[in-house]
Amino acid sequence: MAELLNPRNDFLFKRIFGSEENRDVLLTFLNRTFIEAGKPALTEIILLNPYTEKDAPRDKQSILDIHAKTDEGELINVEMQLFNKYDTEKRTLFYWSKLYSGQLQEGQSYKLLKKCVTINILNYSFLPNEHYHNVFHLREDRSGIPLIDDIELHFLELPKLDDHAVPVENGGLVNWLLFLKGADKSNWEVLKMNEPVLKKAMDTLEFLSQDTEARRLYEDRQKYLHDEASMIEGALAEGEARGEARGEARGEALGKRKKAVEMAKELLTLGVEVSIIARASGLSESEILDLKNK
Template identity: 75%
Template sequence: MQELLDPRNDFVFKRIFGSEDNKDVLLAFLNRTFAESGEPPLTEIVLLNPYTDKDAPLDKQSIFDIWAKTVEGKLINIEMQLFNKYEIEKRTLYYWSKRYSSQLQEGQTYKELKKCVTINILNYSFIANDRYHNVFHLREDHTGLELSDDIEVHFMELSKLDDQAIPVEGGLINWLLFLKGADKSNWEVLKMNEPTLKKAMDTLEFLSQDREARRLYEERQKYLHDEASMIEWAMEKGLKKGRAEGEHAKAIEIAKNMLSVGIEVSVIAQVSGLSEREIESLKPIQ
């Protein structure tokens, strides 16, 4: 039997959680997520960008985030981050705000705006505490009074999980241990705790044995490694705001290289010091 694919690869993650056939898997995962932030369980979820065979791993138009909506209209975005793209908090707020503001059509009032939830699953540590699941809302500093419930941001840090600490009851940690790649000998325990995990595991095993799925996975894995290496290289070069004017040409050259491998403009701006408008102007004319 071939080695299992890594479910932390965003292409594989979306195949498991973001397909119409596996909506029950996504629903179970979300209910365990929201249970930890004190919210009632969901009974139904609508996928706004379900996985299709047209989602090519190297196509810049393919989106491997999962966008979903509840029957009440609450919007949910789930993103798997295998490598650190830096400035994740600013990136999160930027994309959260775009999703939130895009709800309004011309002539609609602000009361039409629905809650937007962002769930970031990170393969690295980011928040300076020992909690593997942190949830953020908009509250008053002294009293904890909530200004609005419309913003909710989750960070799940797989690096903070103890692989040996297999839980004895149901809960989100079972799902996260599966995503982290817990020893397969522990799968039976995880399935007993969370029965819907069996379908996620069966999907992963099927994909791991499928030749075309493995080929697409390897293409995506190479792309993610190349992207991470490019960002690390640019960071090591110290290309950031405040650099000497003489380095401007070098910053442009590196920005072009990063554009060529599909790195987001906002990330390139952070590591190069160039403005997003300047970077946009470097894109080849279609």
């Protein structure tokens, strides 16, 4: 049997969770996420951008996150992030705002705006706590009263899931995250027993892992993701190097000026003419006169 592909690859993630035939997989995953956050379960979900052949990973413009809508009209966006693109919080708010504002046509009332939920599944640690599932809302600082319930942001951080975490009986979000994290396949039977719909996700992963075309597209996307991550890391490193170089140059300039000022002061005490001191120190005559007056 072919080696299993990585379900954290966003192309593969969308094939497993964002296709019409696996809509029940997405619904169950969302319900496990919401129930753990103390929210009621959904009864139905509508895929707004189901996986199609147009999602080919060779097209860098492909949108490989998942857009869905509840039967009450609330919008949900699920994104898998294999590598840290940095500015995660700002990117999250930016895409949430586009989702929220994009609901209205020109001239329509704000009352038509529905709640938007963003779920970011991160393959890296992001928030400074030990919780693998964090949820954010818009609330008043002191009293905690909500301003409006229209914004809800979930961050699921896979590295914070203990490597020794065990499957939860009767189902739970941990089971799904263990699957996405790449849990030892020896635990799959336990996961399947505790979470029947998860079996369908596992079967889909096994099928795609043995499909030649799916593996080729997966490798294309994996290469693009690695190249993008390397480019971002390179740009950050270059920026840091430039900052250090500017700091060193600024320090050298300050050091030279300090020496020039000390020289000018000493020459002034010896009664040397201002014009001569200016040529010797590199300072302007007005700067030297200021020093003389002080």
